[in-house]
Amino acid sequence: MSALPRHIRGVLFDKDGTLVDFDRTWAGTMKAGALAFADGDGALAVQLCEAVGWNEAAGTFAVDAFFANNPNAAIARRWRELRGLPFDPADATRLDGIFARAILANVTALGDLKGTVGRLAARGIALGVATNDSRASAQEQLAALGVGGAFAFVTGYDGPSAPKPDPAAVRDFAKIAGVRASEIAVVGDSENDMKLARAGGAYAVAVAREAAHRAALAPLADLAVSRIEDL
Numbered sequence: 229m230s231a232l233p234r235h236i237r238g239v240l241f242d243k244d245g246t247l248v249d250f251d252r253t254w255a256g257t258m259k260a261g262a263l264a265f266a267d268g269d270g271a272l273a274v275q276l277c278e279a280v281g282w283n284e285a286a287g288t289f290a291v292d293a294f295f296a297n298n299p300n301a302a303i304a305r306r307w308r309e310l311r312g313l314p315f316d317p318a319d320a321t322r323l324d325g326i327f328a329r330a331i332l333a334n335v336t337a338l339g340d341l342k343g344t345v346g347r348l349a350a351r352g353i354a355l356g357v358a359t360n361d362s363r364a365s366a367q368e369q370l371a372a373l374g375v376g377g378a379f380a381f382v383t384g385y386d387g388p389s390a391p392k393p394d395p396a397a398v399r400d401f402a403k404i405a406g407v408r409a410s411e412i413a414v415v416g417d418s419e420n421d422m423k424l425a426r427a428g429g430a431y432a433v434a435v436a437r438e439a440a441h442r443a444a445l446a447p448l449a450d451l452a453v454s455r456i457e458d459l
Contacts, residue, residue, distance in 0.1 A: 231451060231458045236431060237407040239348060239459070240381075240398060242416030243359035243366055245338070246435055246456065248373075250296060251288050252336040258282065258295060260330040261323050265307045276307050291441055297420055299360050299385035300324050328365045335369045344456045345378045354405035356381035358397040358414075358424065363387060380404055392420050398428025415459065417441070422448035433459070 232239075244250045258277055266272035274284050280303055281293020289296055295303060301320035308315045348355060355378050359366045363384035370376040381401045383389040389397040402409050414425035415433040422445060425432035434445035434452040446452040453459065 231453055232413055232433075233431065235411055236353065236413045237411040238354040238356065238401060238405040238413070240356045240358055240401050240412055240414045240430070241456075242392075242414075242418065242421045243357050243361060243369070244296060245417035246415060246421075247338060247341055247357070247375075248369065249336040249338040253331065253334050253369075254289070254295070255282070255287070256334045257327055257330040261303075261326045262307065264326050265304070265311075265319075265323070272311075276310060279310055280306060291438075291444075297360065297418060299391060300327060300362065301385070324362050324365070328362070328368065331365060332368060332372055335372050337373050339455050340457050342374055344459060345375045348459065349378055354381075354401075354407065355379050356383075356397075356401040356405070358383050358389070358392055358401075358421075360385045360392060360420075393423035393427055395424065395428035397424060398430050413459075415456070417445070419445065419448060425449075 241247055262273040262276040266276055278284060280295035281290040300323045304319040304323040305315040308319055357366060357379055361384050363382055363386055366384050367376060367382050370379060381404045383397050385391045389400045398409050398412055402412060409429040412430040413433050414421055414430045415435055417436050422432045422434060432449040434449035435456055436442040436445055437454055442452050442454060
């Protein structure tokens with residue numbers, strides 16, 4: 229039985245940590261970028277990774293990792309500044325390219341992605357994605373996972389909507405889906421996603437497999453679930 233209220237006609241998903249297994253998808257991808265920004269110095273690359281929320285000893289990201297909650301441009305800026313080097317917008321473009329190439333070899337679905345997307349679509353629910361990844365990379369990842377055609381709307385940090393938590397993503401998705409903002413559920417695993425829902429007048433759904441993470445998000449959400457299959 230679906231946990232979504234009956235009035236919901238559109239679901240706007242976060243990508244990383246919601247549809248995509250964040251650790252398995254992004255660990256190798258991040259390391260490829262860090263190694264390039266460290267000019268091939270492996271020890272420095274580890275330091276750069278840890279500076280954005282990676283725990284090398286545990287092999288996981290922190291729940292509130294800077295890497296998980298900021299666009300590639302901010303990551304590139306932090307890495308350059310940690311090296312005492314000036315940031316140039318070209319650094320962000322460079323990192324976009326590295327990540328786009330590396331991620332397709334690493335992208336891993338979280339849970340029964342195809343089944344969940346299929347069941348929601350069969351109910352006539354419009355589907356969208358709002359991510360802090362680049363739009364093109366997000367679209368390529370969804371296609372690689374076999375669900376690209378299910379999403380009528382995909383926006384990244386680079387548009388077409390303003391980055392989260394600006395409510396533009398909810399408004400733009402509502403127009404494309406032909407629904408009201410109040411009929412949209414924003415589903416994600418971060419405070420940023422809950423802020424997007426609140427700012428846009430949408431229904432906020434927190435999804436987190438770890439109980440402590442779910443409990444932290446629950447006060448910010450209308451509904452908290454452990455996995456997308458519960459939708």
